[in-house]
Amino acid sequence: MYTNFMPNTLRVLSRYGGLFLQGAGITLLLSAITVFFGAIFGSLLALMRRSRLGPVRWLATTYVEVVRGTPLLLQLYVFYFILPDLVRFISLSKFASVSIALIFNSAAYVCEIVRAGIAAVDPGQAEAARSLGLGARQTMARVVLPQAIKNILPALGNEFVTVIKETSLASVFFVGDLMTQYNIVKGSMHLVIEPLMIVGVVYFVLTFVLSKLIARYERRLKASD
Amino acid sequence: MIETINLFKDFGDLNVLQGITETINTGEVISIIGPSGSGKSTFLRCLNMLEVPTAGSVLFDGVDLTDPGTQIDLHRQKMGMVFQHFNVFPHLSVKENITLAPVLLKKRTQQEADDYASELLARVGLSDKAHEHPRRLSGGQKQRLAIVRALAMDPRVMLFDEPTSALDPEMVGEVLQVIKSLVKSGMTCIIVTHEMGFAREVSSRVFFMDEGIIAEQGSPTELFDHPQNPRTQAFLSRVLY
Numbered sequence: 001m002y003t004n005f006m007p008n009t010l011r012v013l014s015r016y017g018g019l020f021l022q023g024a025g026i027t028l029l030l031s032a033i034t035v036f037f038g039a040i041f042g043s044l045l046a047l048m049r050r051s052r053l054g055p056v057r058w059l060a061t062t063y064v065e066v067v068r069g070t071p072l073l074l075q076l077y078v079f080y081f082i083l084p085d086l087v088r089f090i091s092l093s094k095f096a097s098v099s100i101a102l103i104f105n106s107a108a109y110v111c112e113i114v115r116a117g118i119a120a121v122d123p124g125q126a127e128a129a130r131s132l133g134l135g136a137r138q139t140m141a142r143v144v145l146p147q148a149i150k151n152i153l154p155a156l157g158n159e160f161v162t163v164i165k166e167t168s169l170a171s172v173f174f175v176g177d178l179m180t181q182y183n184i185v186k187g188s189m190h191l192v193i194e195p196l197m198i199v200g201v202v203y204f205v206l207t208f209v210l211s212k213l214i215a216r217y218e219r220r221l222k223a224s225d
Numbered sequence: 226m227i228e229t230i231n232l233f234k235d236f237g238d239l240n241v242l243q244g245i246t247e248t249i250n251t252g253e254v255i256s257i258i259g260p261s262g263s264g265k266s267t268f269l270r271c272l273n274m275l276e277v278p279t280a281g282s283v284l285f286d287g288v289d290l291t292d293p294g295t296q297i298d299l300h301r302q303k304m305g306m307v308f309q310h311f312n313v314f315p316h317l318s319v320k321e322n323i324t325l326a327p328v329l330l331k332k333r334t335q336q337e338a339d340d341y342a343s344e345l346l347a348r349v350g351l352s353d354k355a356h357e358h359p360r361r362l363s364g365g366q367k368q369r370l371a372i373v374r375a376l377a378m379d380p381r382v383m384l385f386d387e388p389t390s391a392l393d394p395e396m397v398g399e400v401l402q403v404i405k406s407l408v409k410s411g412m413t414c415i416i417v418t419h420e421m422g423f424a425r426e427v428s429s430r431v432f433f434m435d436e437g438i439i440a441e442q443g444s445p446t447e448l449f450d451h452p453q454n455p456r457t458q459a460f461l462s463r464v465l466y
Binding site: 122124125127128129130131132133134135138142143146147 | 273275298299301302304305306308310312313314315316325326329330371374375378
């Protein structure tokens with residue numbers, strides 16, 4: 001049945017190679033936007049979870065638990081259908097709706113990354129800073145965070161890898177990412193396995209190269225410890 | 226200078242401090258000895274509120290540090306602390322470790338702080354390490370750095386929490402030497418230690434703590450040579466062989 005696999009694959013590539021590249025670009029763009037803003041909002045959430053005010057902590061914790069406890073696909077649907085109703089004054093593109101949903105999702109995971117990164121810093125460091133008379137904020141900014149960042153950055157890189165794979169769910173809304181291109185090619189050439197394999201290889205190359213780069217960066221951070 | 230009034234500290238069901246009322250005067254050198262788990266470190270950490278006492282108060286120059294209205298950070302600037310595990314800042318150079326607090330807290334300009342750091346490093350024999358990172362220092366060097374980091378704030382009292390317990394034996398001497406010279410300069414010191422010989426040599430008063438109270442105290446001669454309390458006698462016979 002698959003004797004034509006190689007010739008078919010080459011046919012797909014020669015006709016739609018550009019489309020897959022474009023899809024890879026959009027996947028990377030979507031992932032980068034997600035992780036960039038996810039990192040900002042996630043850090044804010046992490047700070048909220050350390051707040052002295054109970055309700056602020058509670059709000060952030062609830063948010064993180066709800067996002068982590070429900071499927072991403074469900075969240076995408078919710079944002080896709082509800083967001084345009086909520087912000088009627090601007091017309092949100094599909095891409096924007098999906099991006100925002102991914103950002104909200106990623107922020108919850110980044111929050112945990114930041115929290116874990118801070119928690120991994122020896123409590124003795126903060127104690128030493130406080131014993132010198134530094135305030136809680138000065139201690140966080142000048143002693144704890146500069147050390148936590150070494151734990152946080154590699155984990156953020158891994159989050160990027162995860163998000164690259166998760167953006168494939170956004171193809172449900174045809175936002176032009178790599179998986180969307182598979183759907184397009186599948187429809188026009190009536191082939192399933194071939195475009196699927198091509199897309200799979202592209203995903204793998206993206207995440208594999210990125211993981212290796214992160215691992216190398218992590219080793220360099222470790223060496224400077 | 227420091228006065229504790231009926232100090233209690235619980236960790237859950239564990240009653241670590243069980244009512245300590247004590248006065249420590251300027252210029253005194255207090256060693257605190259006792260079996261592990263007796264509350265020595267907790268007592269020390271209550272003095273600068275790293276541990277918040279469950280009950281009782283700590284007066285520092287007459288100011289109640291346990292009062293929530295007290296600006297504790299201001300008072301901590303005057304109380305240096307040295308930890309068992311050094312807690313030097315690994316992301317800063319040796320010199321930056323020393324200048325961080327004085328500059329950030331506007332006690333000195335960067336220039337003044339740098340000059341003072343050089344002077345302090347020279348005093349503890351670390352001048353050549355000023356621009357190194359702490360990871361390149363030995364344990365003894367790290368602890369000497371931690372001591373001058375605290376001294377850079379011109380504290381009125383120094384708290385030492387088992388400063389030599391985490392050191393390799395050959396490095397204990399160099400750290401004790403620094404503390405001794407500090408004592409000689411007239412600094413008020415409170416030292417939790419297992420180094421009995423050192424405690425006997427430098428202290429003006431020794432506290433023996435057991436089960437959350439100061440079970441016995443006195444001059445080094447009184448406490449080491451003529452302990453009255455059977456628990457002190459038992460402890461000393463165990464540690465002095």
